[in-house]
Amino acid sequence: MDFEYSDRCKELQGKLLAFMDQHIYPNEQVFHDEIERNGREKNNRWLPTEIIEKLKPLAREQGLWNLFLPKSTRAPEGLSNLDYAPLCEIMGRVHWAPEVFNCAAPDTGNMETLERYGSEEHKRLWLEPLLRGEIRSAFAMTEPAVASSDATNIEMKIERDGDDYVINGRKWWISGAGDPRCKIYITMGKTDFGAARHQQQSMILVPADTPGITVLRPLPVFGYDDAPHGHCEIVYDNVRVPASNILLGEGRGFEIAQGRLGPGRIHHCMRAIGVAERALELMCKRLNGRTAFGKRISEQGVWRERIAEARIQIDTARLLTLKAAYMMDKVGNKGAQAEIAMIKVLAPNVTQQVLDWAIQAHGAGGVSGDFPLAYQWAGNRTLRLADGPDEVHRNAIAKLELAKHIDLKEDLGLPVTRG
Structure with a gap:
């Protein structure tokens, strides 16, 4: 099982990291301020933000556009799931960033649906404008x-x-x-x-x-x-x-839903890992910069335990996500259903725990709007419900696991031994 990223992926990683540093992080508050200003001055908070529309052409010029859609003649820039994973993680560190690169949900899942199941007319009317970021x-x-x-x-x-x-x-x-x-x-x-x-x-x-x-x-x-x-x-x-x-025709909806939700679920998990990684980063900076009871908070044993556990959990979730992406590329979404279900349970729960620790490390500031943690906590909590709740995915995982151990009669007529 080879998790090595392609040379193109590595090149795009460098470009994307630089883009985030130059254009996304400095404008995090600009995005929220613009929405509030639209509410005050135009009595309408539901207007597209100028900052995102301004950044989209820059992303497209740098080749950071439609990276999520593999094997499409309409989006030749699309990557494999394995190569897209680290890029989606980077985008996920800021909740509105994926839209800048035309890689935001639910559009990504809808574009995959139209590509896989739509007619040529459907693609002309809806997929192509979506790929151009016009709608x-x-x-x-x-x-x-x-x-x-x-x-x-x-x-x-x-x-x-x-x-x-x-x-x-x-x-x-x-x-x-x-x-x-x-x-x-x-x-x-x-x-x-x-x-x-x-x-x-x-x-x-x-x-x-x-x-x-x-x-x-x-x-x-x-x-x-x-x-x-x-x-x-x-x-x-x-x-x-x-x-x-x-x-596709009547009666094909459930089939389409299953095909659509596989990529959507793993994209959510990729972004969630980016959220967890950033939360750990913010937590460490906060703990290193604050003193309590005569020493830095980062020197307190309980916080070192949490930092270590956060690193272990994040890397575990990332490796399972990469395995799921690898399986999707090699054997398709159906063949990777166990891995997709497992990561859909693991990644949001890991991210929720790391966010909770990061909020705790920031004290009252953690639940305020001065840091991204409270908003990320709220958004991440929905992932344990979106695209199927934890309980449904756990049930699917258990059924697949149990199926491996059902006793079958041997062709040779030998008695079946029970473990």
Whole structure:
């Protein structure tokens, strides 16, 4: 198993680190200040930020653009999962940085979906503008009335009516729907409630300006509304779109969801490791710079224990993420399902623990807006729910593990021994 990054990856790492130092970290507060200023002066916090739009052309000029999409003729700059992993980690250190490089969720997952499952017309209308960074998108699956951790529970109706489909239902926690640049919703619903359990669902492309769509409200995460991106509740009321907007055909929605969520899950984990790495860095700097009870806090035994444990856990999570990326490249998403599930449990939990220690090290400052830790803590906590909760992934891991040890009768008729 070779985790060696390619020469191109190493070159891009250097460029990306320099870009972050020059353009991202110095503008962290600029981003938040601009949103608040839009709220005060324009009475609208939900406007695209000038700082991100200003930085996008610079990233593109340096070849730091669309790095996430492998094996696409429309995005030849796309890397393998293994080569993308360290770059995604670097971007993840600042929550809004991935958008600068056109590598932000949910657009990355939606672009992968359109590339893999969309028609040529779908790609022309939606994938190409997304790849150019001209529009943004949302993925509408989760619903408020059912346990959406089981995607077969969804109740949204997608009903055929002549040359159209008519869509009715309610979705929530739809990331990106608050952004005025969001022009397309990839929407999951049911076309046949009587079909086999995993063949009832379909996915359909719904332009955001289609009559009958109402964005009810943004849903704050621990008080943060994540403007101008947002996570919104949406109602579809007799929303009518052409039948050609369906992806692959009726009954293929669950299959598409599984194909989409694999890359999305590992991208989340890559970014989470970047968050954990930065939290450890901030923690060490804080502990080295503060004195209590006559000596630096970093000399206190309890903090050395936590620093050591943080390093062990972060490196463990990174290695498992790289293994998952390697497996995805070699045997595909399905062949790597165990590794993807494992890292989806491990990385957010590791990052949450390191963030908690970093917040503790900063004292009252850690829960304030003076440092990025509180915002990162809130955002990272959602990852234990997003793209499947921990419990679902643990269950999948256990089933795969148990399947290895089911007793089978030997062809030779020999008795089966039990371990």
